[in-house]
Amino acid sequence: MVKAQRKSDTMVAELKVRNHDFVAGLVEKLGGRDEGPNPHEYVEAALAACTVLTAQMYAARKGIPLESTDVVVKIISEGEETQISRQISYRGDLTQEQRDRLSDILERCPIHNLLESKITISTTVS
Template sequence: MSVTARKAEHGHFLTRLQAGEAAWLADAGPENGGLASAPDPHQLLNAALAACTAITVRMYAERKSIALLDVQVNIEHVEEGGVYRIQQQITLQGDLSLEQRAKLIEIAGKCPIHKALTGRFEIATEAL
C-alpha cells in the first residue's frame, strides 16, 4: 500500500499523509520552522515501531491464550555518529509466567517494522 504526502492547508511545513482511506498529519518541530502541531517524521517512524510491536505481541498472546491484559511500548531515539539508535521499553501487564514474558519479548522482535528497521533498506527515488 502506498502512502502519499502533500502540503496541508495550514502551517508552513504541516503535511497531510494518506494511505487508502486513512489520513493523518505530520509537521516539523519549531527548531526546523514547523509548529509541532503533529508528530514529526522521527516520531512517526518511532510510532510505527511502537504500534507494530504492541499489535504483534497482542496478536501472539491472543493466539496462544496468554493472559496478557495490556502491552505498553515506549520508544526513544538518539542519533550519534550517523547511527539512529532506538531504545524500546516494553511493559507487559497480566498474570504472566517468566516463560510467557520471555516469549512475548522474543515475539516483539519479530514484528514486521522491527525486521525492516534491522534489515537492509534500499530506497529508489524518481522525479515525476
C-alpha cells in the same frame, strides 16, 4: 502505500493511508508550528504500534493472559550512528516463560525486522 503533499504555505505534510488522513509537522524551532508528529516520531510510532499489536495477536492466539502491553520507543541519533531504544512492559498474570516467549516474538515484529534490514530506497522524479 502512503501519499504525502505539502499543506499550502506551512511546514506540514498532509498524509493519506487508505481512508485515513493525518499530518506530519515540525516543531517551532525548526520552522513549523508543531501541528503533528514529525517524521522521526512516526518511525518511533510504527515500531511501538507494531510491538503492541504483535504482542496482542500472539497472546490471543496462544491463550496468554496479556491484559496490555506498554511500549516506549526513542530514536537516538549521534553523528552517523542511530540507535533505537525500546522499553516494553507487560500487564497480566503471565508466567516467566510466557514473558520470555513474548519478548522473543517481539524481536521479530515486522517493523523491527524492517528497521534492522538492509534497505534500498528507489526514487523517481516526475
